[in-house]
Amino acid sequence: MTCNTGVVPVHHGTSKEPDVSIIEIARRAGVSTATVSRVINDSVVVRPETRERVQAVIAEMGYRANFLGRSLRTAQSRLLLTMVPDFGNPFYAEIVRGIDSVARAEGYHVLLCDTSSGMSADRTYFELLRNRQADGAICLDPDTIQQKLRSETGELCWVACCEFDPDGDVPYVGIDNAKAAFDAVTYLASRGRRRIALLNSDERFLYSRQRRQGYFDALRAAGLEPLTGGDLTDHGLTYDGGRQAITAMWASGVRPDAIFAVSDTLAIGAMHGLRDVGLTVPDDVAVVGFDNIQLCTMVQPELSTVAQPMHELGVTAAKLLMQRMRQPEAEVDGVILGHELVIRGST
Amino acid sequence: MTCNTGVVPVHHGTSKEPDVSIIEIARRAGVSTATVSRVINDSVVVRPETRERVQAVIAEMGYRANFLGRSLRTAQSRLLLTMVPDFGNPFYAEIVRGIDSVARAEGYHVLLCDTSSGMSADRTYFELLRNRQADGAICLDPDTIQQKLRSETGELCWVACCEFDPDGDVPYVGIDNAKAAFDAVTYLASRGRRRIALLNSDERFLYSRQRRQGYFDALRAAGLEPLTGGDLTDHGLTYDGGRQAITAMWASGVRPDAIFAVSDTLAIGAMHGLRDVGLTVPDDVAVVGFDNIQLCTMVQPELSTVAQPMHELGVTAAKLLMQRMRQPEAEVDGVILGHELVIRGST
DNA sequence: TTGAAAGCGCTAACAT
DNA sequence: ATGTTAGCGCTTTCAA
Numbered sequence: 013m014t015c016n017t018g019v020v021p022v023h024h025g026t027s028k029e030p031d032v033s034i035i036e037i038a039r040r041a042g043v044s045t046a047t048v049s050r051v052i053n054d055s056v057v058v059r060p061e062t063r064e065r066v067q068a069v070i071a072e073m074g075y076r077a078n079f080l081g082r083s084l085r086t087a088q089s090r091l092l093l094t095m096v097p098d099f100g101n102p103f104y105a106e107i108v109r110g111i112d113s114v115a116r117a118e119g120y121h122v123l124l125c126d127t128s129s130g131m132s133a134d135r136t137y138f139e140l141l142r143n144r145q146a147d148g149a150i151c152l153d154p155d156t157i158q159q160k161l162r163s164e165t166g167e168l169c170w171v172a173c174c175e176f177d178p179d180g181d182v183p184y185v186g187i188d189n190a191k192a193a194f195d196a197v198t199y200l201a202s203r204g205r206r207r208i209a210l211l212n213s214d215e216r217f218l219y220s221r222q223r224r225q226g227y228f229d230a231l232r233a234a235g236l237e238p239l240t241g242g243d244l245t246d247h248g249l250t251y252d253g254g255r256q257a258i259t260a261m262w263a264s265g266v267r268p269d270a271i272f273a274v275s276d277t278l279a280i281g282a283m284h285g286l287r288d289v290g291l292t293v294p295d296d297v298a299v300v301g302f303d304n305i306q307l308c309t310m311v312q313p314e315l316s317t318v319a320q321p322m323h324e325l326g327v328t329a330a331k332l333l334m335q336r337m338r339q340p341e342a343e344v345d346g347v348i349l350g351h352e353l354v355i356r357g358s359t
Numbered sequence: 360m361t362c363n364t365g366v367v368p369v370h371h372g373t374s375k376e377p378d379v380s381i382i383e384i385a386r387r388a389g390v391s392t393a394t395v396s397r398v399i400n401d402s403v404v405v406r407p408e409t410r411e412r413v414q415a416v417i418a419e420m421g422y423r424a425n426f427l428g429r430s431l432r433t434a435q436s437r438l439l440l441t442m443v444p445d446f447g448n449p450f451y452a453e454i455v456r457g458i459d460s461v462a463r464a465e466g467y468h469v470l471l472c473d474t475s476s477g478m479s480a481d482r483t484y485f486e487l488l489r490n491r492q493a494d495g496a497i498c499l500d501p502d503t504i505q506q507k508l509r510s511e512t513g514e515l516c517w518v519a520c521c522e523f524d525p526d527g528d529v530p531y532v533g534i535d536n537a538k539a540a541f542d543a544v545t546y547l548a549s550r551g552r553r554r555i556a557l558l559n560s561d562e563r564f565l566y567s568r569q570r571r572q573g574y575f576d577a578l579r580a581a582g583l584e585p586l587t588g589g590d591l592t593d594h595g596l597t598y599d600g601g602r603q604a605i606t607a608m609w610a611s612g613v614r615p616d617a618i619f620a621v622s623d624t625l626a627i628g629a630m631h632g633l634r635d636v637g638l639t640v641p642d643d644v645a646v647v648g649f650d651n652i653q654l655c656t657m658v659q660p661e662l663s664t665v666a667q668p669m670h671e672l673g674v675t676a677a678k679l680l681m682q683r684m685r686q687p688e689a690e691v692d693g694v695i696l697g698h699e700l701v702i703r704g705s706t
Numbered sequence: 707t708t709g710a711a712a713g714c715g716c717t718a719a720c721a722t
Numbered sequence: 723a724t725g726t727t728a729g730c731g732c733t734t735t736c737a738a
Contacts, residue, residue, distance in 0.1 A: 079490035080431040081731030105447040124471035143426035310598045428715030
């Protein structure tokens with residue numbers, strides 16, 4: 013049942029209003045461009061009458077300062093680059109919102125780059141920084157990419173968010189991934205689960221390796237053996253990836269009684285996969301996710317998960333970057349935010 | 360179980376490499392800035408030896424043309440503004456990917472603006488256009504905002520995507536919303552459903568009104584009465600909104616045997632709400648969503664829906680905008696893409 | 707308090 | 723094929 017694709021003509025009006033520049037405003041107000049500049053930046057004190065006169069002309073002409081001119085002069089674009097691996101993932105979307113709120117409050121706009129969509133998009137977008145088309149960047153991309161940035165960008169301003177190397181020299185904000193994973197797996201063990209599988213994502217991500225470490229640490233602490241074949245890695249963070257991972261796991265004869273997934277999307281996919289093979293959550297298999305996206309409470313049973321303070325991660329990253337841009341030479345602290353294990357019906 | 364928030368010191372290296380400009384390159388290569396410009400734009404023919412010499416210096420110095428200077432001169436930023444109501448919604452995320460792919464291929468970058476996040480964000484971001492900090496825009500925002508744009512933006516370049524007024528003078532791409540809704544509801548009726556409720560979103564959106572129209576048309580065509588109290592409007596497109604709408608519906612005694620939701624997110628929330636009140640999908644109540652996001656196949660039962668060609672919507676919007684920017688005076692056709700009713704387990 | 711003038715980095719006539 | 727030169731629109735000394 014497909015509707016035909018069609019084309020419908022649209023008439024388009026032609027209102028050619030020439031861009032007025034600061035010169036024109038100055039002329040009409042009978043002042044110099046310098047004075048107009050002072051007015052629009054309300055920097056130095058301008059005589060009230062003069063100010064009003066200028067403002068009147070500005071209003072009348074509908075004048076807007078051309079950012080390009082200003083940017084060139086002041087050598088800043090007031091644009092912030094944000095590189096996310098995949099903004100289809102609700103987790104990243106919420107972080108970006110946090111970034112955006114701070115940026116806007118500080119008079120910046122956010123240039124968003126989905127680096128998942130294509131090869132070497134990172135390079136392309138990093139050019140923006142070198143070009144000074146963006147004043148700074150927040151990078152949520154995998155460590156492999158961050159390493160390139162580190163080596164290529166000299167004095168360019170950027171900070172890492174969620175994905176970071178604690179021992180590197182780039183300011184960062186994130187959570188203690190190893191500890192968080194440890195907490196989740198320890199909980200599963202405490203509930204009597206013995207064969208706990210790990211559903212991991214792309215190990216180009218440091219967080220992925222960190223969480224795996226936490227997983228193994230927790231197993232050891234609980235006196236459990238790692239499940240042979242129970243350490244599955246999906247290439248991404250898709251629902252379908254989680255689902256197929258489960259299918260594969262069962263096909264290969266591995267039979268966990270619990271699954272710890274490094275993302276809610278993977279976990280939700282896994283729950284579906286478990287249903288496919290006729291198992292019940294949590295009776296047959298318990299599932300714990302990671303992130304605490306809204307969807308967690310929309311699946312049946314509701315998904316237990318490690319909550320990350322998504323919004324605050326974004327907010328903090330943006331603040332860190334601001335700080336860094338204001339004082340490039342200053343030493344910047346890395347920030348570790350708290351996580352929380354949220355228990356719902358899936359465990 | 361919360362991990363403490365902590366602060367970790369990070370040392371930050373200081374590599375102060377002064378921004379080299381085109382002048383410095385010219386000097387070192389023993390040519391004029393014009394020649395350097397020619398080389399980096401490989402515009403006019405430059406003598407191979409000269410070119411090589413210049414390129415050598417460029418490479419050696421790690422020089423990058425400053426976009427700001429170029430933008431000011433050429434009066435274009437090669438930035439595209441994309442205004443989305445909510446990029447937490449996977450539907451929009453996929454569209455943005457489509458836009459991004461075209462933009463990148465054409466040498467543009469996408470400036471993304473989530474207009475849901477704050478009041479009057481639209482104004483703020485529209486400044487970017489007036490400032491010429493962006494060369495054009497794609498707007499997915501509600502008609503109410505688009506109207507403001509129409510009245511305020513004179514000759515600025517923008518196109519509408521998904522949300523559009525077929526009778527307006529702004530180029531657009533979208534689907535036939537009324538027809539799509541009609542198809543979905545007609546299908547439900549054909550399956551013997553008699554009390555079909557509408558779960559609608561914010562009616563500031565034209566598409567929302569268009570789909571409601573299609574819903575009513577289909578009911579009439581099927582000889583069905585609109586369900587009193589069965590036309591629910593959620594403020595947004597959240598999962599929880601859909602869920603609560605159902606709770607409210609049942610609380611008020613309305614008992615549909617089918618639900619048509621204008622978005623998959625609402626529909627998925629609704630399915631959860633139905634479970635809350637002890638009903639089975641599709642036996643007690645059939646559910647149809649809209650968009651066909653990936654999640655549709657991750658819920659139980661899988662969600663029937665009206666599929667929109669998300670990626671192609673984004674691609675087409677970007678192409679439309681390109682066309683518009685190249686020939687601002689040309690008449691641009693509105694484009695209607697096809698939709699498709701996808702039947703799964705929820706009906 | 708205001709104006710004159712230099713110049714941010716680049717491109718594009720125009721000249722050679 | 724290359725250089726000279728004049729700005730793009732703005733901010734910011736420096737002088738008045």
